[in-house]
Amino acid sequence: GQQVMQIPQYQHVQEGEDFTTYCNSSTTLSNIQWYKQRPGGHPVFLIQLVKSGEVKKQKRLTFQFGEAKKNSSLHITATQTTDVGTYFCAPPNQAGTALIFGKGTTLSVSS
Amino acid sequence: DAGITQSPRHKVTETGTPVTLRCHQTENHRYMYWYRQDPGHGLRLIHYSYGVKDTDKGEVSDGYSVSRSKTEDFLLTLESATSSQTSVYFCAISSTEFYGYTFGSGTRLTVV
Known part of the structure; x- marks a missing residue:
């Protein structure tokens, strides 16, 4: 069936480092949403x-939709402990x- | 989130017994969904509803049935619970077909 692949599955960063998760589809998407x-x-x-x-930007979060509408990314600048969670x-x-829903990327942040 | 509640929050049941989970909303949203969440699988769609008495199957519907007799309530029934149905079940609502699901707090179901 249809799937979306998210990478990485897990990511650990030090507080203040940047973080990016990627979402890839084999088919063209009409739209894509992100959840935390x-x-x-x-x-x-x-x-x-x-x-x-x-x-689109939301404070330290930047979301992108690929030109071919087959991939998307979420980038967090200068992570904080409040960013901990799984992003889908x-x-x-x-x-x-x-x-x-993709399987998600679980972000952990150490201070 | 305000406007959507799931009950019960936790349940332990025995293999072979029927179980019903309830999702109640006060937002008057047309669309309602049931997902299950398991480690390594993300969220998988069980059933969804696009109106009163209008429901359809999702990708993992075997062993589950649903009913929606009122706009505000969407019931998920496990006809004969099995250990493979041990999971966290989330209900979601949306006012339009795809935009911005609001999820309930989930029901943690354990089948022993």
Whole structure:
């Protein structure tokens, strides 16, 4: 079935370092969303990207949608301990009925 | 998040028993979804609903059924629980088909 691949699966950084997670699809996507799940919590919607080459920023977070709309990335500048959690990308499924979620990238930050 | 609640939050049940999980929303959103989350698998779609009495299967629907008799409630039933259904179950809602799901706090189900 349709899948999205997220890399890396895990990432540990020192506080203040940058972090990037990548999401790749074999098919062209109409849009892609990003979610964050804190340890023990539930996924929380961060952003949606729709246009080819789109770049959106939320404070220290930068989201990009590839020109071919087959990949996306989330970059965090100068990580903080509050950034700890798992980040999921989520495009619509092929049927266009619901979101499918990547397996996520789990970020840990040491101070 | 305010506006969506899942019950129970935790449940332990025995193999072979039926189990029903409830998702209740006060947002009047049309779309509701059930996902399960397991280590190494991310979130996988079980069933979804696009309106009262309108439901359809997701990628891992075997062994599960759903019902939506009112806009605000979406029930997930495990017809005969198995150990492979031990998981964390999340309900999500959205006002439009794809934009910005709001997730409930989840139900941790253990089948022994």
